[in-house]
Amino acid sequence: MPATTAPRLRGSGFGFALPAILLLLAFFVIPVAMLLTRSLTEPEPGLQNYITLLGSTTYAKIFFNTFFVAGVVTAITVLIAFPVAWTLAILPKGWAAVLFAVILLSMWTNLLARTYAWMVLLQQTGLINRMLMGLGLIDQPLQLTNNLVGVTIGMVYIMLPFMILPLLGVIQKIDPAILQAAALCGATKGQALRRVLVPLAAPGIASGALMVFVMSLGYYVTPSLLGGTANMMLAELIAQQVQSLVNWGMGGAAAFLLLVVTLGLYAVQLRFFERGEAG
Amino acid sequence: MLLDFDKLGSWRWVLCAICVAMALFLLLPILFIVALSFGSSRWLIFPPPGWTLKWYGELFAxxxxxxxxxxxxxxxxxxxxxxxxxxxxxxxxxxxxxxxxxxxxxxxxxxxxxxxxxxxxxxxxxxxxxxxxxxxxxxxxxxxxxxxxxxxxxxxxxxxxxxxxxxxxxxxxxxxxxxxxxxxxxxxxxxxxxxxxxxxxxxxxxxxxxxxxxxxxxxxxxxxxxxxxxxxxxxxxxxxxxxxxxxxxxxxxxxxxxxxxxxxxx
Incomplete structure (x- = not known):
């Protein structure tokens, strides 16, 4: 269609965006910018907050925890989400709808309710430990909360839908004829999977994985409830510096590092993956 | 072939098993909490020794x-x-x-x-x-x-x-x-x-x-x-x-x- 018939009736329309722009400037851009400034000015001007943050082993452990958990969570989610998204794309309609409803229900159930469920399930006297002991697999209850095991399980639970949904979108767009062609050319199922389906789904896997990784890096609620203070992650460090220690300089510096990593990875995603998917 | 459910053969059952396992993984914790909210055990024993509405009573009180x-x-x-x-x-x-x-x-x-x-x-x-x-x-x-x-x-x-x-x-x-x-x-x-x-x-x-x-x-x-x-x-x-x-x-x-x-x- 050519340009609309009566553009002069509507003006440029920029004014409509103003309320939202002003809101975000006043209560998002300026506050975040001020927080980042404080990392350079408090307690005194200079880079010492960043030097402390990047130089000490205490903080190195927090960075390690954060990236390690985010990496493991991403890997596990990809391994589960790929077969699920694949099945979801080809399942008869009724069953697909049921499975889809389960995923959406889990995704929209209150985050604290879901984390609470895992805190109860994983505790020393919890159902998981008692089942494992009942089956004779272990003699002593395993320590599953207040450590990174608990955080990983809880995070995989929360991140799964965020991996399944984008993957489903990509797999649904693949033309089944391509896989028929592979079969006609003599490819076994294994070959078709490894050399046709997975490569075709690769952009979706990569962008979903990146999204889950970025979300995991900055996650606060689940790590602090299931991980305990001894296994802190970056988001908890920021909250702790500001809330308990009232150390705005360090809090701001940690926030800035998280911000840079997040936006950096997000830029990678925009540059390499969005273009292919948009088509 | 791989994108046609009926032609997947035995792989179909593997995929379905993974999906069922994942659906249970997503669903059971939520159902577990619902069951515990009606259970009489303060220590969240499962299965609960009895059923009660007292936690809802405490909540609304x-x-x-x-x-x-x-x-x-x-x-x-x-x-x-x-x-x-x-x-x-x-x-x-x-x-x-x-x-x-x-x-x-x-x-x-x-x-x-x-x-x-x-x-x-x-x-x-x-x-x-x-x-x-x-x-x-x-x-x-x-x-x-x-x-x-x-x-x-x-x-x-x-x-x-x-x-x-x-x-x-x-x-x-x-x-x-x-x-x-x-x-x-x-x-x-x-x-x-x-x-x-x-x-x-x-x-x-x-x-x-x-x-x-x-x-x-x-x-x-x-x-x-x-x-x-x-x-x-x-x-x-x-x-x-x-x-x-x-x-x-x-x-x-x-x-x-x-x-x-x-x-x-x-």
């Missing part, structure tokens, strides 16, 4: 739970209204506007969704300390609006993009003023998008916890903050009762959203 739920509902409704209103205006600008940099503006509107909430929370907490907005209703509303707005904008731009602007032009050519055309032609045309944006915005505010932990004061807290502070003390079954009610609300809103989608396709 404590005015702090009810107060927190009311606060959450109040904030959620205000956020919903503001998010849809601002989101509609912003989406009109993004979809129908004729100015440079619309793609940049769209990306800008979506940034609060991309940044870790904890950064926004800490930054707003600092700003609100100066403005005296921590622990106030406007403070909660502003904080939740920042994170709800991107979702409203995504939904509403999507709806507007599928609505032909020529219909609006026709109304104007027939003598309607531009605002009349928007309110009486375009708005009804995209009402499904508006309802979805409203439900999303309410749910985001209702469930939001990180911002709320920072904004909350002893006298004003939302339901998730109350759950959070209780959880950090002990794993009482009262939280299971509260969680069950939250799950029930989620199911109701999901059904509402599904009905809206169904209404749209008819």
């Amino acid at each position: 404590d005015p702090r739970w009810l107060g927190a739920a009311l606060t959450s509902a109040k904030i959620g409704v205000i956020v919903m209204a503001l998010s849809v209103a601002l989101g509609l205006l912003a989406s009109l600008a993004l979809v129908r506007g004729k100015f440079r940099g619309r793609a940049v503006l769209r990306a800008f509107f979506l940034t609060p969704m991309v940044l870790p909430v904890v950064i926004v929370a800490v930054a707003l907490y600092a700003a609100f300390l100066r403005l005296g907005l921590n622990g106030t209703l406007p403070g909660f509303v502003i904080a939740h609006l920042i994170v709800a707005l991107p979702f409203a904008i995504i939904t509403l731009t999507g709806a507007l993009e599928t609505f032909d602007p020529a219909i609006e032009d026709a109304a104007i050519l027939c003598g309607a003023s531009p605002w009349e055309a928007r309110l009486r032609v375009t708005l009804p045309g995209i009402r499904h998008g508006v309802f979805s944006a409203a439900i999303f915005s309410f749910l985001i505010s209702w469930d939001e916890v990180v911002l709320a932990i920072f904004m909350a004061s002893p006298s004003l807290q939302t339901l998730p903050v109350k759950v959070w502070t209780t959880l950090r003390q002990d794993l009482t079954p009262v939280i299971a009762a509260a969680s069950t009610l939250l799950v029930a609300l989620t199911v109701i809103l999901m059904i509402a959203a599904a009905l809206i989608r169904k209404g749209k396709s008819e």
Whole structure:
């Protein structure tokens, strides 16, 4: 269609965006910018907050925890989400709808309710430990909360839908004829999977994985409830510096590092993956 | 072959097994909490030795739970209204506007969704300390609006993009003023998008916890903050009762959203 018939009736329309722009400037851009400034000015001007943050082993452990958990969570989610998204794309309609409803229900159930469920399930006297002991697999209850095991399980639970949904979108767009062609050319199922389906789904896997990784890096609620203070992650460090220690300089510096990593990875995603998917 | 369910052969059963296992993994913890909320064991023994409603009794007997739920509902409704209103205006600008940099503006509107909430929370907490907005209703509303707005904008731009602007032009050519055309032609045309944006915005505010932990004061807290502070003390079954009610609300809103989608396709 050519340009609309009566553009002069509507003006440029920029004014409509103003309320939202002003809101975000006043209560998002300026506050975040001020927080980042404080990392350079408090307690005194200079880079010492960043030097402390990047130089000490205490903080190195927090960075390690954060990236390690985010990496493991991403890997596990990809391994589960790929077969699920694949099945979801080809399942008869009724069953697909049921499975889809389960995923959406889990995704929209209150985050604290879901984390609470895992805190109860994983505790020393919890159902998981008692089942494992009942089956004779272990003699002593395993320590599953207040450590990174608990955080990983809880995070995989929360991140799964965020991996399944984008993957489903990509797999649904693949033309089944391509896989028929592979079969006609003599490819076994294994070959078709490894050399046709997975490569075709690769952009979706990569962008979903990146999204889950970025979300995991900055996650606060689940790590602090299931991980305990001894296994802190970056988001908890920021909250702790500001809330308990009232150390705005360090809090701001940690926030800035998280911000840079997040936006950096997000830029990678925009540059390499969005273009292919948009088509 | 691999994308044809009937021709998958034995692989079919492997895939189905994985899906069933994952569905149970997602579903069982939620059902577990629902069961525990009716169980009589304070120590959350499963299966429960008996059934009771006393945790719901405790929940409703404590005015702090009810107060927190009311606060959450109040904030959620205000956020919903503001998010849809601002989101509609912003989406009109993004979809129908004729100015440079619309793609940049769209990306800008979506940034609060991309940044870790904890950064926004800490930054707003600092700003609100100066403005005296921590622990106030406007403070909660502003904080939740920042994170709800991107979702409203995504939904509403999507709806507007599928609505032909020529219909609006026709109304104007027939003598309607531009605002009349928007309110009486375009708005009804995209009402499904508006309802979805409203439900999303309410749910985001209702469930939001990180911002709320920072904004909350002893006298004003939302339901998730109350759950959070209780959880950090002990794993009482009262939280299971509260969680069950939250799950029930989620199911109701999901059904509402599904009905809206169904209404749209008819």
